Each structure stands twice: as structure tokens, then as C-alpha cells.
Amino acid sequence: MVDGARKLRVLLSEGSSTSGREALTILGLAGHHVEVCDPSRWCLARYSRFVRKFHHCPGLRTDPAGFLRFVERLLARERFDVLLPTHEQGFAFARVSRRLAGRVGLALPDFADYRRVHSKAGFSRLLDQLGLPQPPTRIVTSADALREAVRLPSVVKTSVGTASRGIWFVRDESDLNLALYDLESNGGFDGEVLVQDLVTGTTEKAQSVFCRGRLLGFHTYRQVAAGVGGGEAIKESVSRPALRGYLEAIGAHLGWHGALSVDVIMPLDSATPLLIDCNPRLVEPMNAYRAGVDLVDLLLRVSLGETPGALPEGREGVRTHLAMQALLGSGSRDGTRRDIIRECWRIRSGTGVYTGSSEELTPVGLDWISALPLATTAALLLVSPQLASSLARGGFGAHLLDLESIRKIESDGFARDASAPDPGESRDDVGYNGSSSLP
Template identity: 70%
Template sequence: MMPDMAVSAHVVKPLRVLLSEGNSTSAREAITILGLAGHIVEVCDPSPYCFARFSRFVAKFHRCPSMRDDPAGFLTFVEKLLAARHFDVLLPIHEQGFLFARVAPCLADRVGLALPSFANYRTAHSKVGFSRLLDRLGLPQPPTRIVESESELRDAVRFPAVVKTSVGTASRGIWFVRNDGDLEGALRELNGQDLSIRGAFADEVLVQEFVAGTTEKAQAVFCRGELIGFHAFRQIAGGAGGGEAIKQSVSRPEMRGFVATIGRELAWHGALSVDYIMADDDTAPRLIDCNPRLVEPMSAYLAGLDLVSLLLRVSQGEVPASAGESRAGVRTHLAMQALLGCAARGGTRRDIFRECWRLLTGAEPYADSAEELTPVRRDWVSAVPLTMVAIFLLIAPRRAAALARGGWGAHLLDPKSIRRIASEDFYNG
């Protein structure tokens, strides 16, 4: 049974919205929500075959420079686009928010845009900065040490542990170390990162105690530091690259309070998402990561809360009233993640075929679950990427990890591009 979708009580004229990338699952879900609301969606992305190309809801696609390899060129492209065409809202659905926050005062008079100050964005974007913020606010996180060298890391690790670089998206820069072999492998990768003679230790590295439990995510929209929309979901089944294949919405008043505290401290403006662990020992949630953006908003939408609509209103300078709670117990899934996850866990062609059949027939574990990423009935073109992924995995199931990494491309940041954007001489207005 399909859950009821969010219905906004705030009726507005269709807006012209520019999405700053079109290759992430978050962007693809936002496109569906915007399209169903009647908004005019345009997308810029460096890949000519990104998800956004396969949607009837995208009015125009703009191929742009890579933000990772050429952040100044990407910014110039967006500025020219804003000058040449009218847009009501610029929606930084992924890490483009880092770049736009850096130059937000120069964009503010050209387009609606909801972002906090660059300093506060950097705090939320950095795993080290977020950990220090949690310490300052007295909010729960796993026991954590911040290290600056290989020797410090070796001294800090107590198995099992989690090692994290200061910056990373989609589980990049995260290692689960359970023994000496895992640790040596993590150190080789850390030292092999071409950042400086110190590798990843050119920035700080986190070492956290491993907490057994279930991963959940909280999504929020803020208006000038005040929380106006909140949704949380639990991972039921994992996909590839740390993503969720099956989710279920949950009610988490305690997490709502924690996220509200974070947003208030950072005077947050726009979207913010926080990952946390519900520990097996039933203690308080342990906060483990922060994404200064809206992550896969369809779960909230299908649970009755349209966070994208709230974000558009905040971007236009409105001050919306706080939205009601989303419904708990709404189960959703991403078929593409389910197939990639099946293959990544060593699934054979037969296993992948069986997973395809379960998805098509709505058999367990997909009974009473709604598809998030590929809304075929409303947007038939969206079936093309899913079909291609299914065929690819049936031919070469062992290539699942390589296929999943294709989504971690030129539309994302790396440490070098982050330093370039943050440098004093990056932008002259």
C-alpha cells in the first residue's frame, strides 16, 4: 500500500528552481517532489548521463564544469546561468552548499538561497568540527579522540573502532577497524591520500569507539536558527556505499531536541541532517555525523512532511510556522540501492534476479513499502537507470562497488577543492 504523500497547506505559484547537481539520490528525490508540486526544475551537473537526465520533471539540463576539479569554473558557470535566466531559488542539494555559503552575500541579491554563515557551514561539514561542537554542547557521541599523526592514531585505537577523515561523503574516508590488519589497511589509505607529505594527517583524523546499534538519520529545515521541520528514519536494510536500501520513519523527540540545539547554536538557515546510532544498550542516541544539506527527502514526503517545500519557502525569505510531525512507521525503499547492496554483499546472479523479483512483486521485505528513488508510475523515464543497473549487475555482479562509486564523482568535493574554496583569494566578487 502506498503511503499518503505530503500535502502542503501553503499554496504557491510554480517556482523556477535550479538544482546545483543531478547525480545524487538526494537530488533525484528532490526533483520528484518539486515536479509533483508543479515547480519548473532545471539542473546543472558535469555528467551528461546523471540521474537528472532521466526525468520528465526536468525542464532543462545544463552541463557544467566539475566543482571538485574546477570550483571557480563551476561558480562562474552558475553565476552566468543566474544572470542569463530567471530562477526563484537556487537549491544546493549536495556539497555545493559549501561553495555557495562561501560566496552567499554575492548570490543573495540574484536568487533565493537558504544557507548559514560560511564559518558555521564549515563546522557542520567537518567531522572534526562537528565532534567539537557536540562536546561544547554536551550532546552524546561515541568516545572520540582527534589525532594529527599516525603514531597518535595507533595510540588512540581500541578495537573495534571507527577511523574517519575530517571530510568525507557517502562513507568515503571511513574505516571500521577490528584488528591490526584493518588498522594497517586504513593507515595505508590515509597516508596514500595526495594532500601533502602527511597524507590525510594534513587535516585532523577522528578515532571513535565502535557503538553496536542501529543507524538512524534525522532531517531538518531551519529558519534563522529555529527548527521548523523535522523527520527521522531508521535503516532497515543497507545498500551500497553506506546508504539505505530500506527505511522506516520513526518518532524521536529526543533527537528533535538535540538537532534543534545544534541548529540554534549555529544560527542555521536551510537544511541540516544528522546521523546517529540507537545503541543496543538502550542509552541515549549517539550522534556520529552531520550533513549540512537535505538527504533523500522522499522518506519524509511519503510520511506526510514536505521538507523540500519548507526549504523553498525559507530560501525565498519567508518565516514559516513549525510543521507538524511526520508519521512514524512508514516504510520506503530504494530499488537501486537494494540491488547494489545485494551484489556488494557477494550476491550471485541468482540472488540479484531474486531481489529483482521481490521488488517487482512487492514481496517481503518490500511489502507495504513505497519506492523512493524511481517513481516509474509518475515518471516513467526514471526506469532507465534502474534497468541499466539491474542488467549490469546480472552480467557482472562483482562490479557493484565500482558501479556505486560512479555516484561519488565530479559533483562532490575533496580536501583539495575544499582548501581552494576556503582560501582568502578564492573569490573576488
């Protein structure tokens, strides 16, 4: 662990994601001074006693150069030990990592490697290159090619997309037509599209932290129950030595530095994990923390330039849940008010699938302010369970990337644009820099 006597000043790159919110809890419990940037004034992380100051910033998706400029000015004005990219902001930071290196501790790989695994098509090609298992996959760029590539049932995915966006489960012709309509309507064929055979099995996630190609920390959990959009509502830690070997191979090949997570399908008829997606960051690290693997602390140490020893494997069978995801999932599956009330009771009493499970997203006993978004979600769903899908879409905000913002970051002039004087200087000082200290 980071020296207990040394409390770090940490800047979180966003506060809207579940991953960022869980990292905040772990940092706060360790006593670190944490500040948060986010384009939403009412992001999830604002409802926490662990946030010392909130900084309202431009959106990564809508103004990536403005977002980076804001962060760099904040780093120049205030001292931070570590900049922690908890979501897709790492894409922008990796683009100018050399410029940031002298200002703050930051653990990121080379931009080319980050971009490679951030792209679903790039990650699939990497798996083929390394001979690592994935579902049968075809990569297409047109509607006609997609029709030819689909073998029912299939999963269709845009190469860019996170939080379950840009994914269609195609089980029949009507599903295929809907996927084609959505792709053509929203410019999905402006980039590459993946078509993968749909494999029946359990969804799992593996998380890791690397130091220049060497694996230092590893954790895997399986999905016990799904929430809205297919995300995990209840999860349980498991041991997957084969999967650890896959990640070691990926990290060593890329010389990876920082956090890396993968999504996995464990087929019902095979013991071989199939890799289906990659996130160049930590994804919801609280289950690992509860199992005895503090990946956030390890990432802090790597960010500070340390070369810590590898962590031992965590405990199996540790169950955690996200109550908000569970309630939204119940509502999205045509749940009734009675279903919502029943789910609230099971969560509150720790019965049924919640037996022995602990809350990881809104830990009210540790952080009482987190009760506000949880209670609001429950109240709205009791008014109308059909609100679940629209409430979940609130998390797909300006802190995420899309194809256009990725192209801006990849452009030759991005670094220059991000460092240029802002013609709307007063906007930066008044409109965006609405920093506020929180209790």
C-alpha cells in the same frame, strides 16, 4: 506549502546524488519548473521527466571557482526563484552568499558555521561544546597518533568525506594496517582524522529545516536494510523526540538557516541516540515526504525569505526503499545472479521486507524515464554481480568536494577568482554550456 498557484523556477545545484534526485521528484510533483546543473552529462537526474533543462557545468571538485562562475552567469542570464543546493555545492555558495542573495532565493547559514559542521572534526567539537552525546572520539593528525588512539573495534574517518568515503571499520590489526595504508597513500593525514569507538546499534538519520535558528521541520528514519557502502536501501520513519531536542540545540546555537541533517547510532543497550555525522543539507527527503513532512517545500519557502510555521510531525512506520541501492547492496555482499533475480522479484512484487514499501529514488509509476538507470543497473549486475562496487563508485563524481577543493574555496582569493573573466570564454559558451531541454 508554497502557494499552489505559484509555480517556482528552481535551479538544482547537481543531479548526481540520490538526495538531489529525490528532491527533483518532489519539486516535479508540485509542478515547479526545475533545471539541473551537473558536471556529468549522464547524471541520475537526467533520467526524469521533471527536468526542464540540463546545464553541463564544471566540476565542483576539479574547478570550484569555475563551477561557481558558471552558476552565477546562469543566474544572470536566466531568472530563477530559488537556488537549491542539494549536496556539497552549499559550501561554495555559502562562501559568497551575500553576493548571491540579491539574485536568487537561497537558504544557507554563515560560511563559518557551514564549514564547522561540514567538518567531522568540527562537528565533534561542537557536540562536546554543547554536551550532546556521541561515541567516544579522538582526533589525530598522524599515523603514530592513530595507532595510539585506536581501541578495537573502532571507526576511523577522515574529517572530509561524504557518501561513505573516507571511512574504515577497524576490528583487528589487519584492518588498522589497511586504514593506515589508505590514509598515508591518499594524503589523509593532510587533515584531521577521527577515531571513534565502534558502537553496535541501528543507523538512523534525522533531517530538519531551520529559519534563522528556529526549527520548522523535522523527520527521522531508521535503516531497515543497508545498500552498497552502508547507505540505506530500505528505511522506515520513526519518532525521536530526544533527537529533535538535540537538533534544536545545535540550530539555536549556530543560528542555523536552511537544511541540516545528522547521522545517528541507536545503541542496542541504550535509548540515547549518539550523533556520528552531520550534513548541512537535506539527505534523501522522500521518506519524509511520504510520511507527510514536505521538507523540500519548507526549504523553498525559507529560501524565498518567508517565515513559515512549524510542520507537525510525520507518520511513524512509513517504509520506503531505493531499488538501485538494494540491488547494488546485494551484489556487493558477494551476491550471485540468483540473489539478484530474487531481490528484483521481491522489489517488483512488494514482498518480504518490501511489504508496504514504496520506491523513492526511481519512482517508475510517476516518472517512467527513471526506469532506464534502474533497468541498466539490474542488467549489469545480472551479467556480473561483482560490478556492484565499481558501479557505486560512479556516484563519487566531480560534484563532490575533496580536501584540495575545500582549501581553494576557503582561500582569500576564491570569491575574486570565481568572478574574474574566464580566459576560456569559448569553453564556457560551447564546451560547458551544453544546456538541453528534456522531455
